[in-house]
Amino acid sequence: MAFVTLHNVTYQYPLTQSPALQEINLKINEGEFLAVVGPNGAGKSTLCYALAGFVPHFFKGELTGEITVDGKKSSEATLDEWVMNVGLAFQNPFNQISGAKFTVFEELAFGLENIGIPREEMKVRVEEAMALTGIRELADRSPYSLSGGQQQRVALTSILVMKPKLLVLDEPTSQMDPIGTREVFSVVRKMAEEGMTVVMVEHKVEWIANFADRVMALKDGRMVLEGKPNEVLTSDMLAENGFGISRYTSTAREAKKRGLWKKENLPVTLDEAVEGFAK
Amino acid sequence: MNIEITNLRFTYPTGLEALKGINLTINSGEQVAIVGQNGAGKTTLVRHFNGLLKPTSGTIFIGEWETTKFSVAKLASRVGYVFQNPDDQLFSRDVLTEVTFGPRNLGYEKAKIEELVQRALSLTELTDKTDTNPYDLSPTWRKMIALASIIAMDTPIVIFDEPTTGQDAVNVARIANVIAELRNEGKTVITITHDIDFCAENFERVVALSNGQVLLDGPAREVLGQEKVLAQTYVDPPQLTRLGKRLGLKETVTRQEEFLRAIE
C-alpha cells in the first residue's frame, strides 16, 4: 500500500480558464524521495499545495479525484488536521517568516507552540532540527537579518522541526549557493532514509540525479513522464519540451550524433559523464 | 562608453563595509558577468553604476560623467538597470504603457519612443501582449516585461541583476537571446548571476567578487577554470569545465562546442 496516492486528480483555481492539474495519477512509497521537474506554469507549485492540503482547502476552486496520505483522504480532513502530517516549505523564504518572533530559535518553536508541544520537548526538538540543517549559530539572530539563503534554511528547518510524515518542498534551494544546495539535498536524503516521504520541486537537475529516488515530469498540468532519475532526465522528450536538462546530457546527446559518445544511455551527473567520455 | 572604477570603497550606514577598494574598467560593448557568493558585494557594486549608491571613497565614471555629480534620473539615460524582482518595478495597467514609461522619462521624441518600444517588445517576444495587464501574466512574462521596459530606454549600458533566477529553460534561452541581441547592437551588458553555466555560455568576461574585493577578472575561460580560487567565493566551475578537468583535457573548456572539439 503506497503512503501517498493521487488518483485522477484534476484541479482548477477559481476565476481561471483551464485546470492547473489534470488527471494526475501517482503513488509514492513511505521513505521515498520524489523529485518533480517541469517548466514554469506546469503545475508544480499547485501539486505541492494539493499534497499539503491548501488546494482546495485554502485556495477553494474545484478538485476532483482523490488525494490520500497515510490512509487519510484530504477531502475528508480539515486543513489544521492535515498539516499535522504534511509539511510544506516553498520558494520565497522571506514570506515564510512568521513575523511573530524575534529570534530564529523562537521562529522554529512557533509551529510547536501552535500544536501544543510541551516546553522541554520543544527546546530539544528545536536544537535537534538546527543541528540537522547546520543553523545552530543563527539561533539568536532576528530572522529578518538573514540572507535569502539563510532564510531558506530557516524555512526548511521550521518545517522539519514539526516532524511531518510527508515533506513537500517547492524549490527550497533557489537562493542558495552550491554549498547550501548540497547541504539541503543531503539533509533531505537523510530524512528520507529515516522514513520521511519527500516530494521536492527543483530545477537543479544534476542534484536531483544524485539524490532523488524517482522523478516525475509535469507539463501543462499533466504528468508526462515518471521513473528513475537517469531515465527521465535524459529523455529526448524533456529536451524538446522546454525542461531544464543537465549540460552533461545535452553535450553527450550531441556527441552521440558525432560518434563521440558510445554508450546507449546518456549521462546526467558528472560521474556518469566522466565514465562515458573516458577513453 | 566606458565604465571606469577607481579605488571604490563603500560602507553601509550600519557600518558594514561592502566594497573594499575596487578597481575595474569595463569597455564599451563588453559583456561582463559578475559572480560570487551572497554578500560578496555584487549588487552593491552595480548600484554604483547608475548612482543609486554613492561611493564612500573612490570614483566611478560613466563616460565622462562622474556618478556623484548626476542624479539617478539623469544617469538613467546612460545606464539601464533591470532589478531582480520584476514586481518591484511594474505598475502600469498594460504592457505597452509600462514599456513606454522609461523612454518617456528620458524625454525622447514621440516617434523615437514608439520605435524603441516596438523594438524592445519584439526582442522580448511581447508584441502580442501589449494590451495585457502585467499582473495577468505569469512571473516569467513579467520578467520579460521588466527587461523590455529597460531595453526600450536604449541606454549604452544595461545591467541585469540575477536575470535567470526562478526562470525555466525556455525563458533562460529567451533572456540569452536578448543579451546576444544587445551585444550585436554594441551595448555594454553587465550581469550579476549565480547560474554559472548560463554565465559560461553568454559572457566573454567574468569578474568574481569575494568579500568586497575583486578575486578574479579576465576572459571567461581563464576565470572559470580556476576551481580552487572560485571555491573561496562558493562558485563551482561550469559543468563542462568540471567534466573537462576530470577527463584531463589540457585546455579549460566552458562551452559545448569547445568541449566536443577538445575530445574529438
Next chain:
Amino acid sequence: MNLNRSFFVPVNSPLHNLNPLTKLALVFSMILPAFLSLPQLAPFLAIPILIAVFIGRVQKQYFNLLLKLVLPTILFMFVMQSLFLPGGETVILNLGIFDVTRESMQSAFYTVSRIFVMISSFAILLLTTHPSELMSDLTRRGLPGQFAYVIISTLQILPQMQAKAQTIIAAQRSRGLDTESSFRKRIGSLVPLVGPLVFGSLVEVEERAIAIEARGFTSKRVKTSLHEIPDPAFDKILRGILVILVIASFTLNLWLS
C-alpha cells in the same frame, strides 16, 4: 540592518522580573487616575514614572525616547491647546487674533501631563518587557492568538515594508523617474511606487498565511509557549494592591468633587 525590532532593553532589573500582566496593571494604575481623577493629579504622577525608569535601569533609552518622541509631541499639543482653547480671562499674551490666557495654559498643562503619563507608562512597559513574553503571557490568560499575532507582526513588518518601498523607489529612479526635483513631480511619481507596494503586499499576505497555517497556526489543540513566564505570589499581591489604589483614587475623586 536593524537587528532588534522592539524597544526592549535586555538588562536585569526588578521591573524586568515582574510578570508582564503586573506591569500592564502598573501602566493602567497610572493612566486611569491620570485621566479620570482630578486634573491636578496628573503632573504629580511624573514622580513615580521617573522612579520606575531608574528601577528599570532604562534611563538612557527612556530619555532618548523622551527627547525624540514624547517632548515634541507634548510641546506641540501644549502650544496648540494654549492658543486655541477658548475661555479664560487672564490674558497673558496677545498674538494677533489669539489670546493666550492663564486658564487655557493651565488646562493645556494638565492635558499634556496626562499624555506624558500615558506615553511614558507604555514606554517603560515596552522598554522592560520582551514583546514575545508580553504576548505569550496574555495569550495564556485568554487573549486570542490571532490578536496577539496581529500586534507582534505589525511591529515586525513595518520596517520590512519600509525596506521594500526603498527598493521600489530605487527601481523607478533607475527608469528615469525624477523623485528629486519639484513637488509636483514628486506627487506624480507616487503612482509607480504605490502599485508595486500594494501588489507585493497582497502576495506577501497570502504566502504568509499559507506559511503559518502550514505550521499549525489554526490548530485546535491547546497552545504551549517556549518562554516560561513566572507569576509569583508577589506579583499577584501587587496587582491586588494596584486595583485597590485605583478604586481609592476614584472614590477620593468623587468625594472631593
